[in-house]
Amino acid sequence: MRCSPAAKVTEAAACPPLHLPGRCSPAAEVTEAALHHQRQLLLGGCRCLVSAWPGSFYEHIFSADSLDYVVSSSSLHFLSRAPADAMNEGRMYVSAGRPARVLDAYRVQFQGDFRLFLACRAEEVRHGGLLLLTFVARREAVPSAHDCHLWDLLAAAVEGMAAEGLVDARRLDSFDAPYYGPCPEELTEAIRKEGFFEVRRMELFEIKDD
Secondary structure: OEEOHHHHHHOEEEEOOEEOEOEOOOHHHHHHHHHHHHHHHHHOOOOOOOOOOOOOOOOOOOOOOOEEEEEEEOOOOEOOOOOOOOOOOOOOOOOOOOOHHHHHHHHHHHHHHHHHHHHHHHHHEEEEEEEEEEEEEOOOOOOOHHHHHHHHHHHHHHHHHHHOOOOOHHHHHHOOOOEOOOOHHHHHHHHHHHOOOEEOOOEEEOOEEO
16 A cells, blocks of 8 residues: 555645534434435435535535435635734745644635535534535644645746846735635634534545545
8 A cells, every 4th residue: 555645745634524413413324314314315215416516615506494414525625715923934835833823824714715615504404414524634733744835836937047047036926725624623613713613524535545
């Protein structure tokens, strides 16, 4: 087994099935039962609507109380915008050893975006409904060099181009990637503060290639 290039950067992905309070079964059991129920409905001739809609997931997309099961895959690590006032000169993302203000700026932006996502979905999901979210994350509160490796390589490449006069160095200093891989504690905090959902299961797993 070897790690894929993406895994070297992300190390882990967060997968927290969430649901509105009202169910007491583990999410895995609820999901399996729900899927079995849907299969029975389809075999019986009942309609099951599965759809994908365009639009930002940081705003309302569906009608109120219209969804039973929501899946968001490989999306929520993309922020609605780059963090303001990161002052991240010479880099374009959080890097190991950078000033704490850079991580703080990214954390604040992610918390705001993620809580907005939860608030929008809370209006659209019926009572007892489920969310299944998968996105890039990291294991520790402080990002390691492993977590930031790809972005550091990209910044170094742009710095080299700037040294050769191929790009304006000020462009690198003014650019911050609208991307953030949170740690589990940050996810739990945002979900608790928003108060609409409960975590039934959260997993971290590495992405590997054979």
